[in-house]
Amino acid sequence: MDVETRELQQLLSAAGQLPEVLLLKPTTGSTNDDVREIAQKGIQQILVSSQVQTQGRGQRQRQWVSPQGNIYLSTLVNTDIAIDGRLALEIALNILQIPSLQSLDVQVKWPNDLYSTRGKWGGILVEPLNAKQAIIGVGINLQSMQAHQLDQQVTSLEELGLHSISRIQLVSELYLAIQQAGQWFSYNSCNLAARFNHHAAFLNQDVSFTDQYGAHSGTFIGIQSDGAVQLQTNSGIECFYQGQLRLKQDQ
Secondary structure (H helix, E strand, O other), X not given: OOHHHHHHHHHHHHOOOOOOEEEEEOOEOOHHHHHHHHHOOOOOOEEEEEOOEOOOEOHHHOEOOOOOOOEEEEEEEEOOOOOOOHHHHHHHHHHXXXXXXXXXXXXXXXXXXXXXXXXXXXXXXXXXXXOOEEEEEEEEOOOOOOOOOOOOOEOOOOOOOOOOOOHHHHHHHHXXXXXXXXXXXXXXXXXXXXXXXXXXXXXXXXXXXXXXXXXXXXXEEEEOOOOOEEEEEOOEEEEEOOOEEEEHHHO
């Protein structure tokens, strides 16, 4: 067993959360696919992290650029109630609370981006396996992504002021946060709107929301308790469940 795997095992054991399967890989196609393969064997507790992904993906099957130097991990979450869009919001909120990030000014961009005023520094992918079980993939930019061609403004934890970070410590904290998010969700996401809106990117700003019916403009006034986006428009408050939220100035 290598030194990093032993260290991660010790951290998770101390927290009482050591998974049945824990894999640290130098490279893989997709950590989500790795977890899927392991879960098909009936294993319930899994953590896979890789230094590089060659076939990483984000929402709507978009490519997730996964160069060396960042964190790419996936795990399995089991819930007591049927999974819906609130789970991704719970995961993002719990990640913001991890000890390593407490000195940073970070936000959540609905529905699954880890964000800041300088741009996106991470993302979350939820892929349900059944009604009460989902693979959770998380990508975190530790180092600058400026050398890569990306379709939005991005940043990194290093650029936000987090230096000399322990990768294994952060992987441990992320895993614990994701599992805790599953518990919050199973408790029916109590007080979700207030908790999310406290950390919401673009709150009270002019935005555009694009869905299958086109683009909608208004002021983002936060989410409601079921996780839906609320826009204040000329017609009143309108709610949306699926689509993309962007600042007006980013159009």
